[in-house]
Amino acid sequence: MAKDMNMNMALFMAQSGACFYCGCEFEGRALPGKKHLHGWSKDHVKPLCKGNNAVRNSVLACLSCNAEKKDREPTRQEFERAQRIWTGALRYLKAFNGNAPPMLKG
Ligand SMILES: [Zn+2]
Incomplete structure:
Protein backbone atom coordinates (compact mmCIF):
# COMPACT_ATOMS: atom_id res chain seq x y z
CA MET A 1 0.00 0.00 0.00
CA ALA A 2 2.76 2.41 0.91
CA LYS A 3 4.30 1.52 -2.44
CA ASP A 4 1.37 3.15 -4.15
CA MET A 5 2.14 6.53 -2.72
CA ASN A 6 2.78 8.88 -5.59
CA MET A 7 2.86 12.61 -6.10
CA ASN A 8 -0.86 12.85 -6.84
CA MET A 9 -1.64 11.26 -3.51
CA ALA A 10 0.98 13.33 -1.72
CA LEU A 11 -0.49 16.52 -3.16
CA PHE A 12 -3.95 15.32 -2.26
CA MET A 13 -2.90 14.89 1.36
CA ALA A 14 -0.90 18.12 1.48
CA GLN A 15 -3.94 20.00 0.17
CA SER A 16 -6.20 18.21 2.65
CA GLY A 17 -8.21 16.84 -0.25
CA ALA A 18 -9.37 20.26 -1.37
CA CYS A 19 -9.04 22.34 -4.54
CA PHE A 20 -5.96 24.59 -4.52
CA TYR A 21 -7.97 27.56 -5.76
CA CYS A 22 -11.52 27.43 -4.41
CA GLY A 23 -11.02 24.99 -1.53
CA CYS A 24 -13.92 22.72 -2.47
CA GLU A 25 -13.41 19.17 -1.26
CA PHE A 26 -12.61 16.50 -3.80
CA GLU A 27 -14.70 13.38 -3.83
CA GLY A 28 -13.03 10.05 -3.56
CA ARG A 29 -9.30 9.89 -3.17
CA ALA A 30 -6.23 10.28 -5.28
CA LEU A 31 -5.18 7.15 -7.11
CA PRO A 32 -1.82 6.41 -8.69
CA GLY A 33 -1.61 7.03 -12.39
CA LYS A 34 -4.94 8.83 -12.68
CA LYS A 35 -4.90 12.35 -13.95
CA HIS A 36 -8.61 12.93 -13.66
CA LEU A 37 -10.69 11.41 -10.92
CA HIS A 38 -13.96 12.48 -9.39
CA GLY A 39 -13.78 15.98 -10.77
CA TRP A 40 -10.25 17.02 -9.99
CA SER A 41 -7.20 17.35 -12.13
CA LYS A 42 -3.61 18.40 -11.98
CA ASP A 43 -3.09 22.07 -12.60
CA HIS A 44 0.13 23.83 -13.49
CA PHE A 79 2.81 30.76 -5.89
CA GLU A 80 3.92 30.90 -2.26
CA ARG A 81 1.03 28.69 -1.18
CA ALA A 82 1.94 26.18 -3.89
CA GLN A 83 5.48 26.05 -2.54
CA ARG A 84 4.22 25.28 0.96
CA ILE A 85 2.04 22.53 -0.48
CA TRP A 86 4.96 21.02 -2.37
CA THR A 87 7.04 21.04 0.79
CA GLY A 88 4.27 19.20 2.60
CA ALA A 89 3.75 16.78 -0.27
CA LEU A 90 7.45 15.95 -0.42
CA ARG A 91 7.37 15.21 3.29
CA TYR A 92 4.52 12.77 2.72
CA LEU A 93 6.35 11.15 -0.16
CA LYS A 94 9.50 10.71 1.90
CA ALA A 95 7.54 9.29 4.82
CA PHE A 96 5.76 6.78 2.63
CA ASN A 97 8.43 5.87 0.14
CA GLY A 98 11.59 6.35 2.12
CA ASN A 99 12.99 8.46 -0.69
CA ALA A 100 11.66 11.11 -2.96
CA PRO A 101 11.98 10.37 -6.68
CA PRO A 102 15.26 11.65 -8.16
CA MET A 103 13.53 14.57 -9.88
CA LEU A 104 12.38 15.87 -6.51
CA LYS A 105 15.76 15.84 -4.83
CA GLY A 106 17.78 18.96 -4.17
ZN1 LIG B 1 -11.83 24.71 -7.40
Missing part, protein backbone atom coordinates in the same frame (compact mmCIF):
# COMPACT_ATOMS: atom_id res chain seq x y z
CA VAL A 45 0.59 26.81 -11.23
CA LYS A 46 2.70 28.42 -13.90
CA PRO A 47 1.26 27.89 -17.37
CA LEU A 48 2.98 25.14 -19.33
CA CYS A 49 4.33 27.46 -21.99
CA LYS A 50 6.18 29.47 -19.32
CA GLY A 51 6.88 26.93 -16.61
CA ASN A 52 7.51 23.27 -17.12
CA ASN A 53 5.79 20.04 -16.35
CA ALA A 54 7.79 19.31 -13.21
CA VAL A 55 6.03 18.17 -10.10
CA ARG A 56 6.98 21.37 -8.35
CA ASN A 57 4.75 23.16 -10.80
CA SER A 58 1.68 21.04 -10.09
CA VAL A 59 -1.21 21.35 -7.69
CA LEU A 60 -4.59 19.66 -7.65
CA ALA A 61 -7.55 21.75 -8.73
CA CYS A 62 -11.20 21.04 -9.42
CA LEU A 63 -12.12 20.93 -13.09
CA SER A 64 -13.94 24.25 -13.11
CA CYS A 65 -11.03 26.11 -11.49
CA ASN A 66 -8.61 24.43 -13.85
CA ALA A 67 -10.69 25.44 -16.84
CA GLU A 68 -11.18 28.97 -15.57
CA LYS A 69 -7.51 29.54 -14.88
CA LYS A 70 -6.20 28.50 -18.30
CA ASP A 71 -2.94 30.34 -18.96
CA ARG A 72 -3.21 32.91 -16.21
CA GLU A 73 -0.02 33.59 -14.28
CA PRO A 74 -0.24 32.68 -10.59
CA THR A 75 -0.46 35.51 -8.10
CA ARG A 76 2.44 35.83 -5.72
CA GLN A 77 0.18 34.49 -2.96
CA GLU A 78 -0.78 31.44 -5.01
Whole structure:
Protein backbone atom coordinates (compact mmCIF):
# COMPACT_ATOMS: atom_id res chain seq x y z
CA MET A 1 0.00 0.00 0.00
CA ALA A 2 2.76 2.41 0.91
CA LYS A 3 4.30 1.52 -2.44
CA ASP A 4 1.37 3.15 -4.15
CA MET A 5 2.14 6.53 -2.72
CA ASN A 6 2.78 8.88 -5.59
CA MET A 7 2.86 12.61 -6.10
CA ASN A 8 -0.86 12.85 -6.84
CA MET A 9 -1.64 11.26 -3.51
CA ALA A 10 0.98 13.33 -1.72
CA LEU A 11 -0.49 16.52 -3.16
CA PHE A 12 -3.95 15.32 -2.26
CA MET A 13 -2.90 14.89 1.36
CA ALA A 14 -0.90 18.12 1.48
CA GLN A 15 -3.94 20.00 0.17
CA SER A 16 -6.20 18.21 2.65
CA GLY A 17 -8.21 16.84 -0.25
CA ALA A 18 -9.37 20.26 -1.37
CA CYS A 19 -9.04 22.34 -4.54
CA PHE A 20 -5.96 24.59 -4.52
CA TYR A 21 -7.97 27.56 -5.76
CA CYS A 22 -11.52 27.43 -4.41
CA GLY A 23 -11.02 24.99 -1.53
CA CYS A 24 -13.92 22.72 -2.47
CA GLU A 25 -13.41 19.17 -1.26
CA PHE A 26 -12.61 16.50 -3.80
CA GLU A 27 -14.70 13.38 -3.83
CA GLY A 28 -13.03 10.05 -3.56
CA ARG A 29 -9.30 9.89 -3.17
CA ALA A 30 -6.23 10.28 -5.28
CA LEU A 31 -5.18 7.15 -7.11
CA PRO A 32 -1.82 6.41 -8.69
CA GLY A 33 -1.61 7.03 -12.39
CA LYS A 34 -4.94 8.83 -12.68
CA LYS A 35 -4.90 12.35 -13.95
CA HIS A 36 -8.61 12.93 -13.66
CA LEU A 37 -10.69 11.41 -10.92
CA HIS A 38 -13.96 12.48 -9.39
CA GLY A 39 -13.78 15.98 -10.77
CA TRP A 40 -10.25 17.02 -9.99
CA SER A 41 -7.20 17.35 -12.13
CA LYS A 42 -3.61 18.40 -11.98
CA ASP A 43 -3.09 22.07 -12.60
CA HIS A 44 0.13 23.83 -13.49
CA VAL A 45 0.59 26.81 -11.23
CA LYS A 46 2.70 28.42 -13.90
CA PRO A 47 1.26 27.89 -17.37
CA LEU A 48 2.98 25.14 -19.33
CA CYS A 49 4.33 27.46 -21.99
CA LYS A 50 6.18 29.47 -19.32
CA GLY A 51 6.88 26.93 -16.61
CA ASN A 52 7.51 23.27 -17.12
CA ASN A 53 5.79 20.04 -16.35
CA ALA A 54 7.79 19.31 -13.21
CA VAL A 55 6.03 18.17 -10.10
CA ARG A 56 6.98 21.37 -8.35
CA ASN A 57 4.75 23.16 -10.80
CA SER A 58 1.68 21.04 -10.09
CA VAL A 59 -1.21 21.35 -7.69
CA LEU A 60 -4.59 19.66 -7.65
CA ALA A 61 -7.55 21.75 -8.73
CA CYS A 62 -11.20 21.04 -9.42
CA LEU A 63 -12.12 20.93 -13.09
CA SER A 64 -13.94 24.25 -13.11
CA CYS A 65 -11.03 26.11 -11.49
CA ASN A 66 -8.61 24.43 -13.85
CA ALA A 67 -10.69 25.44 -16.84
CA GLU A 68 -11.18 28.97 -15.57
CA LYS A 69 -7.51 29.54 -14.88
CA LYS A 70 -6.20 28.50 -18.30
CA ASP A 71 -2.94 30.34 -18.96
CA ARG A 72 -3.21 32.91 -16.21
CA GLU A 73 -0.02 33.59 -14.28
CA PRO A 74 -0.24 32.68 -10.59
CA THR A 75 -0.46 35.51 -8.10
CA ARG A 76 2.44 35.83 -5.72
CA GLN A 77 0.18 34.49 -2.96
CA GLU A 78 -0.78 31.44 -5.01
CA PHE A 79 2.81 30.76 -5.89
CA GLU A 80 3.92 30.90 -2.26
CA ARG A 81 1.03 28.69 -1.18
CA ALA A 82 1.94 26.18 -3.89
CA GLN A 83 5.48 26.05 -2.54
CA ARG A 84 4.22 25.28 0.96
CA ILE A 85 2.04 22.53 -0.48
CA TRP A 86 4.96 21.02 -2.37
CA THR A 87 7.04 21.04 0.79
CA GLY A 88 4.27 19.20 2.60
CA ALA A 89 3.75 16.78 -0.27
CA LEU A 90 7.45 15.95 -0.42
CA ARG A 91 7.37 15.21 3.29
CA TYR A 92 4.52 12.77 2.72
CA LEU A 93 6.35 11.15 -0.16
CA LYS A 94 9.50 10.71 1.90
CA ALA A 95 7.54 9.29 4.82
CA PHE A 96 5.76 6.78 2.63
CA ASN A 97 8.43 5.87 0.14
CA GLY A 98 11.59 6.35 2.12
CA ASN A 99 12.99 8.46 -0.69
CA ALA A 100 11.66 11.11 -2.96
CA PRO A 101 11.98 10.37 -6.68
CA PRO A 102 15.26 11.65 -8.16
CA MET A 103 13.53 14.57 -9.88
CA LEU A 104 12.38 15.87 -6.51
CA LYS A 105 15.76 15.84 -4.83
CA GLY A 106 17.78 18.96 -4.17
ZN1 LIG B 1 -11.83 24.71 -7.40
